[in-house]
Amino acid sequence: MRYSTSGGTLLRNVQPLFADLWGGGFAIAHNGNLTNARALRSDLVRQGAIFQSTSDTETILQLTARSQKLNTVERFIDALRQIEGAYSLVVLTNKKLIGVRDPLGIRPLVLGTLAGAPILASETVALDIIGADYVRDVEPGEMIVATKDGIESLHPFPPQRPRPCVFEYIYFARPDSQFGGHSVYNVRKALGAQLAAESNVEADVVVPVPDSGVPAAIGYARASGIPFELGIIRNHYVGRTFIEPTQQIRALGVKLKHNANRAVVEGKRIILVDDSIVRGTTSVKIVKMMYEAGAREVHMRIASPPITHPDFYGIDTPEQEQLLAANYDLEGMRAYIGVDSLAFITVDGLYRALGYEGRDPVYPQFTDHCFTGDYPTPLTDKNGTQRHQLSLLAEIA
């Protein structure tokens, strides 16, 4: 029996936790983020739990350890019923491989098979890499329990309308992954095409911000008929080699990740395509690099709506006050980034690229909280007033 929770991206490369519970060894890996972990932790510590880490995953482990249910699966379910947020979890015990996806299916989880053994992974690309075959997506709220006798499917939660995270398609998942019936690459090309349909402009070349902007730029270029060119080259080795030790050289203005391809940029009107804008700091640098390399005009086109709200479900976003779109209107953002024009895809355009007429205002097909502020779960820790912060500095009693 083998397992993998590692999807194709570094962000998803989670560190499993292990504990020797009463029922036997219990290893758990977690993709996602809980929204009531701090509140639960506070209660657990009051009852005598000793935490080894600051990870929200350990809260699940402690809840499982403490459950007085009869067997491991029931103890684990007992724990799951207390947590809120986004989670795809994989558990390995001596006799079982367990996978579970949160009731809304915010994060993905897929089931594969290799040499007769079940495999669980965040994305299909992880199956491809180890040569496993894709079987199906684990459903929102579904628990898979695999033993040597086969696979069982449980549904330990009350049914809800699924709301998978739309950010997986925009940025988070690998382009060669497929889930929810979509190819991520094709969705991104469709986002680029939709963007061209919504806000094209006359220009000489379409230039992607590598690597994340490439599929949308291909889609944009094809829809608009403007040539696709690599106007920015990634510095693959810079971070790891001669730059590192040299605070001094760094201060000279080193461009750590990207370099302009002057032969493409010089004297040209450029449509710069990126997947999203978060703080805007990278965009400022790249745009500056384009002008310094001789660009005549730079038109920025973003294959997602403006990000006005932070994520609390496992995507690494800053606090709201640092989000560019939470601070500026469109013209303000354009001026900040310093481009000739700036446009984002519309929210309905985003849903259209995914094959819908538009966003269902009553039951949105996805969670799109970063663009709408419509969070699909309670935000207990964020809103809690208690927020007891454990610390060495306080001796309570």
Place this chain on the structure above:
Amino acid sequence: MRYSTSGGTLLRNVQPLFADLWGGGFAIAHNGNLTNARALRSDLVRQGAIFQSTSDTETILQLTARSQKLNTVERFIDALRQIEGAYSLVVLTNKKLIGVRDPLGIRPLVLGTLAGAPILASETVALDIIGADYVRDVEPGEMIVATKDGIESLHPFPPQRPRPCVFEYIYFARPDSQFGGHSVYNVRKALGAQLAAESNVEADVVVPVPDSGVPAAIGYARASGIPFELGIIRNHYVGRTFIEPTQQIRALGVKLKHNANRAVVEGKRIILVDDSIVRGTTSVKIVKMMYEAGAREVHMRIASPPITHPDFYGIDTPEQEQLLAANYDLEGMRAYIGVDSLAFITVDGLYRALGYEGRDPVYPQFTDHCFTGDYPTPLTDKNGTQRHQLSLLAEIA
């Protein structure tokens, strides 16, 4: 406020544990060994505790975390009342330095002072090294609680007759330490003198096994009038330098720790003085080295009685079947070690070197379980039949 639990020997160099308990940060260091830690741990795990280590010290930590008493000191006492065995413990919280010695005082603990701050240490020599002044021994069963307001002395256990471990004087403590009103060095010299009185033999030189046998050899030489000579030299640097990587050179018969001083040994009748014999393997090698360097006779004299029983209180002894004195009578041991004669100090002789008439058969003044099998506490883990061994290989439920 500063603390140190590190006595003068490497064995006592314990690793503190830390946890963020409900009452605040709690660091604990432990010299000694519990005899019911495994039984307690089994119960704790059943209730949901997750252990981070295999250390018995963590059992104390988990018991403290789980106590529902009102404050840190009471929770700690609650934990102590459940444990059995030998322990000198030092705890540091944000506001308190706590030291406690087990009810029998098996392991030592001393209180010192430096620049007005209290210091706790296993031995006085640790105070000397950091330039602190000795105040007094912490009493068996006493708990010291030091805060910025001063030092408080608690006695949380029912009173018992103390039984400090006699092995501290024989081997475990540094010779320049003092406790229980004795200089360790002087006790060791007295053991050598007593040994000479009990079992002297005609010879040319008294040779100590360095470094542990030196004080007893000085006492023996002075009592017997036979000259003290360094017939064995320690190889201080061997272990760390050119020998290490060379399995091959090792096989050539390298003497890792000692070398004979041929100028002293050759043609001589030698009285070889050591503090104790455990397995006997080192003695065999040293005696062989003496004969190879030309010794005419080798008479071995041991400044402790035969070790017939293992220790369970923090001294690193092998299981009983590996103890030489548990397997052979005196003549058998003499033949195994290959000496011309062999003698141990008597049990009463041991007590006489400590200033008593002999061993009090009803209330022995020390615990001397290694020589007598008279263990002063229950041996719950050793005798327990349950012995549930937690393991990855077992999934119970």
Place this chain on the structure above:
Amino acid sequence: MRYSTSGGTLLRNVQPLFADLWGGGFAIAHNGNLTNARALRSDLVRQGAIFQSTSDTETILQLTARSQKLNTVERFIDALRQIEGAYSLVVLTNKKLIGVRDPLGIRPLVLGTLAGAPILASETVALDIIGADYVRDVEPGEMIVATKDGIESLHPFPPQRPRPCVFEYIYFARPDSQFGGHSVYNVRKALGAQLAAESNVEADVVVPVPDSGVPAAIGYARASGIPFELGIIRNHYVGRTFIEPTQQIRALGVKLKHNANRAVVEGKRIILVDDSIVRGTTSVKIVKMMYEAGAREVHMRIASPPITHPDFYGIDTPEQEQLLAANYDLEGMRAYIGVDSLAFITVDGLYRALGYEGRDPVYPQFTDHCFTGDYPTPLTDKNGTQRHQLSLLAEIA
């Protein structure tokens, strides 16, 4: 005064050597490879030189140390006149920064400037990254000597017709670099367009082998009108993360570097564009991956002529017997790689993409030895019969 010999690629990331010579400290970095280093080394050792490394760069250092000329620059020139092969060298002494390019200019070397200080680098992209301005290419056979008083240009060799290495344009240099008056990116696109002109085939998509095949594939797609698609995705993080420790998982058939983008490939006729074929082993794997992902046809198009001869000037090629094109004719290669069709660009097509009518048969504009066997320098070490191999195992006298 600052210097950098590190171009944009890892291969060019050379390790400088340093020695304390009679004239003072002397640091040297070398991009390229000598073809008579072994013969020179043998003579030097016979005269008493002690080598610290196996690097051919040290041979230059030892020759410089031993020269009896009057000053550092003359001693260095004395050394250079004895060496053969390809070299761009950068030397730093206490007072001078020296750069020199071999008489044929096989490897590139560019001069830049930053805050008034001269900068030497293999490629212009290194200047871009640190924010320096490009001044000019160092000429073949030219030596630049920079001091605080300014820059001097020397020409210590008899003039020769330059023959820069054409492989820089095909594969070795970064696409965003420019030298010899060409943009590397534009040359690669032109190679792709020329390839389409020479050997196009009916198909659904043009798929690059990432990252090296991307510019040629863009050129090919545009010239042929067939859509450019990312049918292969690089596994950026695989090598560094969860695959590493697992010999066992590796054996499952892990694809270490690439993954097929099934959404692009399935059911399609594919033109697969790569920059070159060396051993052919990677091509075999990638083609297999395409068919397994559902490709209906795979047509391989290579943006360089067949590599029939090894390089001896600093590009890491295997020995001749391992070069695919040295062992098979075109049909044999096609069958080995397992594609529906295979075509390489012609030698004259290569020169056309660089702006010439074709290869000048008398004075070729570049060195193209890997495709023609026409090596521009003697290959002393390769052809030498003496080849004295220094070794611990031989004691000559």
Place this chain on the structure above:
Amino acid sequence: MRYSTSGGTLLRNVQPLFADLWGGGFAIAHNGNLTNARALRSDLVRQGAIFQSTSDTETILQLTARSQKLNTVERFIDALRQIEGAYSLVVLTNKKLIGVRDPLGIRPLVLGTLAGAPILASETVALDIIGADYVRDVEPGEMIVATKDGIESLHPFPPQRPRPCVFEYIYFARPDSQFGGHSVYNVRKALGAQLAAESNVEADVVVPVPDSGVPAAIGYARASGIPFELGIIRNHYVGRTFIEPTQQIRALGVKLKHNANRAVVEGKRIILVDDSIVRGTTSVKIVKMMYEAGAREVHMRIASPPITHPDFYGIDTPEQEQLLAANYDLEGMRAYIGVDSLAFITVDGLYRALGYEGRDPVYPQFTDHCFTGDYPTPLTDKNGTQRHQLSLLAEIA
């Protein structure tokens, strides 16, 4: 064939150098120090030699590499005839093991045998540790050449009267070593007895400074009839454990190496015996420690004459201005160290402990330059005015 140049002390734990010379691989290890290495190095660098280290041993290697003699042994002898100073050298080539001792025999070198193979070592104790048998001392000026065909003895230097270094007996060699017909341990005891005969004083205990002063203290105690006691205990583990990271604790006045044994010292008149005084800084600390532990009187007795001159032959002494005896007369030293009385052994007393009537003023039996300033070789580097210091900062030409 095996070799060892490592004697029993850490100082002698030399790092071998290796080079791939024209004649084959050549490894060399060196105990001692050259007095003209810097002058020779300067010439070698001028001729083009590149040094890898600052070691004087490399000078011998470079001279050997550069010799144009016919074979390895002759080239090595050619090198030796140019060097001055103290050296015991061991060389290993593919076919030969070579040992050589400088013409005066300043440093020791012994020949042993193990399983039929020759062994070379600085001291006999190294033979003991690996189980080899001692054969004989290598003579001053003798070269041993061992091959598979046996051992040859060469005498490549003009004969001179030997002057082995007397410091080996006083401090440098291990006590369990023997050479020149003497047991080092017995010489040290004799030094202690001679010291008692020359300058005894009424006291209660004789206390050695461990470990180096122990044999002399045993000799002193026996000659004087005053009891030998361990009044100072070494802190074996301090350096390696809890003290290290704590600049802060260090500042508290930690005694890094020694601790007073109060039970021996308190209220006593003490004769403190040490092997030598160099800077005097350690003596000051130890004496202070004795008084703080309650000593009533401290009388210091040193088993060597005052050190007035630095060593240049491999013993690590400071420059002359830092030697206590070069700055103070006896009373000044007594006051500086802060003892009740201070006495050193006389120079003639030193020779008497070694079995002579006294020092032969015409042909001294040993080199005793540290006590007399009578250096047995030229001090070329020390006296040279040229002293060309190679450096990065100077560019000569």
